[in-house]
Amino acid sequence: MAGLSFIVGIIGNVISILVFASPIKTFARVVKKKSTESFEGVPYITTLLSTSLWTFYGILNPGALLVMTVNAAGAMLQLSYVTIFLIYAPKEKKFKSMKLVALLNVGFFGTVIAVTLIALHGNLRLIFVGIICACLTLGMYASPLAVMRTVVKTRSVKYMPFLLSFFLFLNAGIWSTYALLVKDFFVGVPNFIGLVLGTVQLILYTKYKNKSRSEKSDKDVEKEEEGSAHLAREGIEMQGCEEEGDNQTNTNSRTLRKGSSLPTPSIIRQYSVGKFSRTLSVGSYEQHCDWYLDDENDHHGDLEGGKNGGS
Known part of the structure; x- marks a missing residue:
């Protein structure tokens, strides 16, 4: 059983690191353009807090080595993203982001470590940090609920990318299996709820993806019909203009012939x-x-x- 949990944990590490690394392309563009454009730094700041706390949880829990390794890698990536964002963000957005970093990643994270190491002892340390980590992970998995509501309301999956939904579903499934094997309640509960929400997202995607394509096809047909009607009107106008031009030419020719004996203007x-x-x-x-x-x-x-x- 220990060997199986280790294999599942390694797979979870790989998938989670891929999810953590997904914004690399975005921040490469930020560095290239030297601007954060319309991007917000809050998701990366909160994810930095979550990964930092899970790393601390892995340090406290002797049997959670794989939880520590993946979240330590995630924390380093998120720290890089936050640093780049603070460098290239506009002045006002940079000031707000720095206050949030000071509040969450320094103040809150430091307080949790201080309370855990000074005020708590034994299993209470692991329970205290585990509850906080589980709540943060639940918040992460609950964040797509607004997007799911939009999908149902608009009957379109435009704002719910399939790959992101699929990898979050896969990530939650792997860590739920790992938690079940190692009997880790704090890792298992939020990831199991994330697995349920991820399943709902995939069901919604399957249900509405064809309708989105159908609506898109209907719009294309309407555009083609409008284009055909537009070209038909153009042809009628062109024919009318040509006939008018011929009549005008004949009239001008008759006028010139009549006026040939008149004095030169x-x-x-x-x-x-x-x-x-x-x-x-x-x-x-x-x-x-x-x-x-x-x-x-x-x-x-x-x-x-x-x-x-x-x-």
Whole structure:
């Protein structure tokens, strides 16, 4: 049984570290752009507190070596994220984040260690720290409840990424199994609840993913129909403009033939008439095409700007 729990614990370490390492790409972009953009530092600050406390719990519990190792690695990663965030965050956001770090990661964490080592003895130490760790983990697993409510309300899984839900489900399942094998109540209870919530997330994803695609397909069909109708109107307008242009040309030719015996107008009048006739010769279709092309170029530029801005 000990060998099986060790294998499960190693698998749990690998999966948890992958979850902890998932923001690396985000913070690489922060360093590259030297800006935190719209990112918030609170999730990383609270996760730093959680991993630090679980590391302390692993130190207190002789049989929780694998709990200590994974959370120590997670704490180092979260510390790196928080440090990068504080370096590149705007002044106001940086000040608020620093206050939160001082309150949670220094004040609260330091108080827990001091109370545990000074005021408590024996098993009370492990129970005190275990309860706090379990509550923090429950908060982490309960955080997607708002997203699940949005999925049910909008009938769309747009705001619930499958991979994140799957890895949290897998992580909770592995640590629930580990806790059952080693009989660790504080590790088992929050992870079992996380397993239930993760299962619900996957069920919701399976239920609404096809509806999301169907709604997307309906929108695409509507756009195609609108585009076809738009092109049909363009063709009618173009044909009308061409017929109008032909009639205008014939009329101008007859007018010129009739006026060939008239005196030659002055240079200024020739210029004015020529300019006026060129203005009238621009049909609605050509004006619409010019506007459409300019609008398409602007839209294409906006798309490129958005794409680059989001890379």
